[in-house]
Amino acid sequence: MKIVNIIGGLGNQMFQYAFALSLQEKFPNEQILIDTSHYHYIFLKKWKTSNLHNGYEIDKLFPNASIPKAKALQLMKVTWYMPNYWLSRIIRKILPKRKTEYIQTPFNDTTFDEVAYKQEGDCYYEGYWQAISYYLPIINRIQEVFKHPKPDKINAQYINKISTENSVGIHIRRGDYLNFAAYKDICNLEYYKKGISEILKDGEKHIFYIFSNDLKWCKENICPLLGENPFVMVTENTGEKSCWDMFLMTYCKDLIIANSSFSWWGAFLNNRQGRIIASKKWNNNKSNLDFWGSDWIKL
Numbered sequence: 225m226k227i228v229n230i231i232g233g234l235g236n237q238m239f240q241y242a243f244a245l246s247l248q249e250k251f252p253n254e255q256i257l258i259d260t261s262h263y264h265y266i267f268l269k270k271w272k273t274s275n276l277h278n279g280y281e282i283d284k285l286f287p288n289a290s291i292p293k294a295k296a297l298q299l300m301k302v303t304w305y306m307p308n309y310w311l312s313r314i315i316r317k318i319l320p321k322r323k324t325e326y327i328q329t330p331f332n333d334t335t336f337d338e339v340a341y342k343q344e345g346d347c348y349y350e351g352y353w354q355a356i357s358y359y360l361p362i363i364n365r366i367q368e369v370f371k372h373p374k375p376d377k378i379n380a381q382y383i384n385k386i387s388t389e390n391s392v393g394i395h396i397r398r399g400d401y402l403n404f405a406a407y408k409d410i411c412n413l414e415y416y417k418k419g420i421s422e423i424l425k426d427g428e429k430h431i432f433y434i435f436s437n438d439l440k441w442c443k444e445n446i447c448p449l450l451g452e453n454p455f456v457m458v459t460e461n462t463g464e465k466s467c468w469d470m471f472l473m474t475y476c477k478d479l480i481i482a483n484s485s486f487s488w489w490g491a492f493l494n495n496r497q498g499r500i501i502a503s504k505k506w507n508n509n510k511s512n513l514d515f516w517g518s519d520w521i522k523l
Contacts, residue, residue, distance in 0.1 A: 225255045226343070227294045227302050229350040231262045234281050234467055235485030236352055241282050242366050243353035244291050249362055250341045257294040259348075278464050285467055288369045302346045336514045354485060355514035359492070367493055372471040378460050379468045382433075386475040387496075392423055392430045393476035394446065395469070395487035398438035406507045411482045413445055418523045419480035419501045420449045433458055433476060435469040435487075483507065488515070 228244040230237050241258065248256045263280040282289050294302075336357035340349065359366055375383060385391075396416065423430060432455040436442045439457050447455055461468040473479055473490025477498040481487035483506045491500045504522035506515050516522055 225257065225298065225302060226251060226347045226349065227257045227259050227299065229259045229262070229348070230280065230282075232352070233486070234278070234285075234470070235489055236354075237280065237282055238370065238489050239353050239485060240351075241289065241291065241369075242359050242362075243349065245365060245369065246358050246362055247341075247349075248291075249365075256291060257298060258291050259294045259299060261294075261299065278466070281467065285373060286370055287373060288371055302348050352485075354488075356492070356517060357514050363492075367495070370489075370493060372467075372474075375468065375471075376465075379472065382458070382472050383475055386433060386472060389477070390428060390430050391476045392432045392478045392480065393473045393490065394419075394432055394434050394436075394442075394480045395473065395482045395484065395490065396434070396436040396438065396442055396446065397482040397484045397486070398436065398441060406509055408508065410505050410508070411503050415503055415523060416446055416480065417449055420446075422501055422521060422523065423478055423480070423499065424451070424453075429453060430478075431455065433472065435473065491520070492517070 226247055228240055228247065230240045232240075244256055244258050247254075260280045336355040340353075386393075394416065397411070430453045432450050432453060434442050434446060434455060434457050439459060443457065458469060458472065461472075470486055470490045473481075473487060474493045475496070476490075476494065477496045478501075479487070479491050479494060479498070480501045481491050483503050488502075491502070494500070500517060500520040502516055502520050502522055506513050
């Protein structure tokens with residue numbers, strides 16, 4: 225039995241869930257489960273959703289997701305020797321969520337680790353598994369599992385337009401990233417200037433779709449860089465609908481992404497085979513990472 229811990233926002237959940245899919249490929253004769261107990265009270269009959277981000281989102285967003293959740297007895301069997309496992313869940317429920325809370329990715333979680341596939345027998349996997357080499361061999365299966373649900377009217381209209389236009393998606397993540405040391409000052413204004421210049425080198429007319437948690441800043445700083453090219457500020461997808469910004473990115477012909485797991489998935493699931501522009505530096509902790517597709521443009 226192998227259990228993969230799930231924690232964080234949607235982008236991180238997708239990495240961890242995809243890693244569980246990769247374990248199914250590597251260990252076809254073993255039971256692969258996911259642990260979502262960070263989002264629930266596991267000892268109550270009536271489970272309560274945690275206040276982490278929008279809670280656990282995989283099941284409600286992706287109709288093709290089918291990996292079973294580990295039950296309490298299965299978790300006890302695999303984690304009985306891990307006192308930190310139980311302590312982390314107790315603390316998560318007792319202490320209030322800080323406004324600036326963000327789960328930092330351990331240094332080794334953005335580097336492919338083949339040892340993960342050599343763990344025989346019961347094993348509990350805790351990490352973010354943000355390395356593209358885990359997922360390229362099963363990209364078709366991942367794209368099938370992460371097919372989005374039926375869009376509402378406004379997002380259906382966006383899909384119809386974005387998928388047929390010479391569209392460029394730009395994702396700008398500010399908010400928590402402004403003061404978070406691991407990601408601060410990487411995808412700054414200079415990065416987006418270079419990215420937009422790279423797109424405009426082809427001399428074609430583009431329409432830019434801007435996705436961000438700080439659209440006011442984007443209007444003041446990003447839009448003036450677009451020249452005479454039209455742009456759309458995507459404002460409708462907030463709260464539990466924010467996932468649709470990611471889904472819309474998968475329909476853009478070209479993408480300029482942030483150093484964020486959210487827009488990374490927009491790029492990885494994109495099938496228009498256009499240009500993907502990403503920062504050559506993903507975080508301030510380590511430079512030897514395994515994050516980029518071979519044809520991505522790193523600036």
